[in-house]
Amino acid sequence: MILDIYSFSTLTHSINKGLNAVMSPLLATIVELVIVGVLFLMLYAVLGLFLVYLERKVCAVMQNRIGPNRVGRWGMFQTIADLIKLLMKELIPIKRADQFLFNLAPFIVIIASFMAMAALPFAKGLQAIDFNIGIFYIIAVSSLGVIGILIAGWSSNSKYSLVGAMRSGAQIVSYELSVGLSLLSIVIFSGSMQLSTVIASQADGWWIFKGQIPAIIAFILYLVAGTAEINRGPFDLAEAESELTAGFHTEYSGIKFAFFFLAEYMNMFIVAAIATTMFLGGWMPFHIGDWTGFNHIMDYIPSIVWFFGKTFVVIYLIMWFKWTFPRLRIDQLLNLEWKYLLPLNLMNTVFISFIVLMGWYFK
Amino acid sequence: MSEEIIKNIMVGEHEDYLINMGPQHPSTHGVLRLEVSLNGEDVKKVTPHIGYIHRSIEKMCEKDTYKQIIHLTDRMDYLSAHMNNEAVSLLVENALQIEVPERVKYIRAILDELSRIASHHLWWSAFGMDLGALTTFFYGLRDREKILAIFEESFGSRLLHSFITPGGLMHDVHSNFRKDTLEFIKYFRKKLPEYKSLLTDNIIFHQRTKGVGKMDKKTSVAYGVTGPSGRGSGFSCDVRKIAPYGVYDQIEFNEILKNDGDVFSRYLVRMEEMEESMNILEQLIDKMPDGNEYTAKMKAIVKLPEGEYYQRVETARGELGVYVVSTGAKHPYRVRFRTPNFSNLFVLNNLAKGGKIADLVAISGSLDLVIPDIDR
């Protein structure tokens, strides 16, 4: 078990106690909510900027380039400079666009990804809300983003945007199924939808190891479906820049475009974080059987490092996909889901249920 | 009022969903406008609109002397600049019945094959990018850079060389030319398998290209689709084989023919042509005579005898024909360039009809269009 010195619950408890001592419980709750909100906003912005930088560096190295190298050492402040540029850019109003929906769409997209972050367990004792149906909540909330994309495409009064939005709609609606089903396999293994319970069940071994081959298959299926759900990699049909110039956000400029851009990268983080939580043990350290010495050393690494480390490995995988593969066509994309991913997922789920019933997995 | 207009547009004459791809569009590779009628994702009709970069090279040629025409031909298909130069040079030499030195012929052939490989590099890069594989662009350009370095060392320019002139070459090639070319062949033979595993064997790539944009031999002949695009449909149209010029009749090489006629077979033709070009290069380098002669004796002012002349040359994209009418003056009376891309473009509607938008991008990528060559 991870050492208690790294647990954030002591910190949060003391803050709670201190606040309650100086003000009424209602006020204390409001202040806590504000603190959490501000923390998440900061995390959101910092992570988004960092992920954009990371992506640019990773693809540059893969392509024998240097990547950003002008702003700061190794171009570290490149994305900050880009953000400032986007903030200063003109918001181009579109004639005959449905102004209300046009302005609303970026917010829906960004709020959807923001809400999903609320239920993520970042480290031991560091989770905003621990729903008893946490995984269900995350799936439900992250699929809200498609509404924003559809609205963006429809309200832009641009043909490219509309085609992009329709593609995105078809894509996300179908891939949602695979995401849900592949996560269901872990729910079957752990017997709970609560994220803290799922993580606790992986204290002595991650599900990807404990669940043997079915869990690995589920993990791969989840990665593929998750990549598709966030419109990335070989599945970026909604923006497909060689076909639709920029797809659903063709007509957006300035900070509204930045919202879409940021939301895309945060969605990638959320997908990777869910994969980490469900398959790779969340913030649990890496343990091997009864090598107590080794396990003890692993325990000294803080849980938050474990969580982010694993998440970034998954993010790297998703980036690797994007910078290697050509894009699929829309009918092939739907074929892949309905003819391959979904049947495999269903088979896998049945198989896992059987294994769990018989108890043929490492406990 | 305005609503009425919108209504007319939406349900008026044509109920098609019309989108304009271009003149500024990532996948048209230049200022080409494709007016695409859509039915959902399906393409119903493609109408190309050209002329955005028309520079009336044919009219300008009527004012220039034969030596001055060379620098204009560079600017048609800028990726096959050497071949374009060679076409005019060969025409003038044949008309005046000048025999250029053997060494010049070999150097010309080497330059042709090098620019063919370089052109296919760029095509491979851009084609991968059209299909969404963004890394191919950098790998292709990385390798093309090696050829451009050879060019830059010898001719001082990377794209528009104006190097092959009537009577020979502008000046001798650099002393490192032979060595550099051999080094490039060695380097590129190592890199070509990477192209294969990155794109050629990829299952997504197969899905996107196999059976897409079918063009049978009949269509290819009827529309005059030449070059690798035509050979992908089994249309034997390699001018190097059927009407050899320079030293191509002394070189052993295969004309790459594929019979499927889809995007994938056009892709394979170009990939194998790169390999074949390297084989040709090795032979040429072997046989290239030593020495330093680079031009035949020519008069300072070139005047073609009265008459009509035609010269065919195989560029990286197909058959380039130069038709010159001379009245015996130092300027040609009429110059006509039959450019390969002009014919290759207009088959697009036939191929893309019934496919998806993504197929249209793949097809126009597989035809390897260079827009200045269409507009001239």
Place this chain on the structure above:
Amino acid sequence: MDNKTDLVEVLSKLIPLGKVTMGNQYPEIIVDPDKLHKTALALKDLKTTPFDFLIDVTAVDFVTHFLLVFHLESTNTHEVIVLKTQLEDHDSPFVDSVSDLWPTAEFQEREIFDLFGIRFNNHPDLRRLFMEDDYGYPLRKDFKDEINIIEYPN
């Protein structure tokens, strides 16, 4: 060369409509404009050497008349012939289109119409290709563009 003289003989037997001569490179057939389509059809339907690949169509402005030049190749034997026709009417020249025989001619003819102002009868879609509708015909020798053209002394 022998092959080509043979071809001239064969052609002159088969194509009674025009005059077949040996040019300096390729055999040449000169026909009247009204017989152009018929000759083209005959050439395309030849048994041994069907000239099914239209390499190039172009026109030359000889101030008094236009010359329309077709370069044809047979995909069987890779022999090239030149088909020519003279359009005497310089002000409003017209000729039958051959775009029904070779689809590629459709666009080459559009280009000729755009640059020379030669009209093609029975052409499916005779529009200007590069220039706007009210522009002159730039490849005619008498074309003058006062606004844009830069004349420099020879």
Place this chain on the structure above:
Amino acid sequence: MNSIIKYFSDIFKGVHTLWEGMKVTGKYFVSPGEIVTEQYPENRDTLKMTDRFKGEVIMPHDENNQHKCTGCGICEINCPNGSIEIVTRKVPNENGKMVKIIDKHIYHLAMCTFCELCIKTCPSDAITWGTDFEHAMFDRSKLTKVLNHPGSSLKKKEVKS
């Protein structure tokens, strides 16, 4: 049954080809090899163009501020774009005969297409390629250059003694 086997073998083959592609990019991620990016303004000191680089047309002058241009105008005639203009004037030489000497060799870099005809046809090898390539200007008129330096004169042909 066969179709089921085919279904699964298709999946495995597909995944295998994808993995082959990922190996290529993965290999470059681990060992990037040759980085092709040119760090342009920083590498200005080490950046050297090849000897034959066609940057602009220049007229070399020797240490006595003398050039070889006789002002014959052949380059002007040969230029397809009219980017060379030659201004000459007549002056009496030591024998009292009027000879043409070059006043200004004007070169419009903005119009030049680097076809090399002027340099090839120059009978006295007075002009050649310069390797300078940083020609970006805010004003087009700055691209019109006078190639002969002020106060320069024609180099006398060396008389064999």
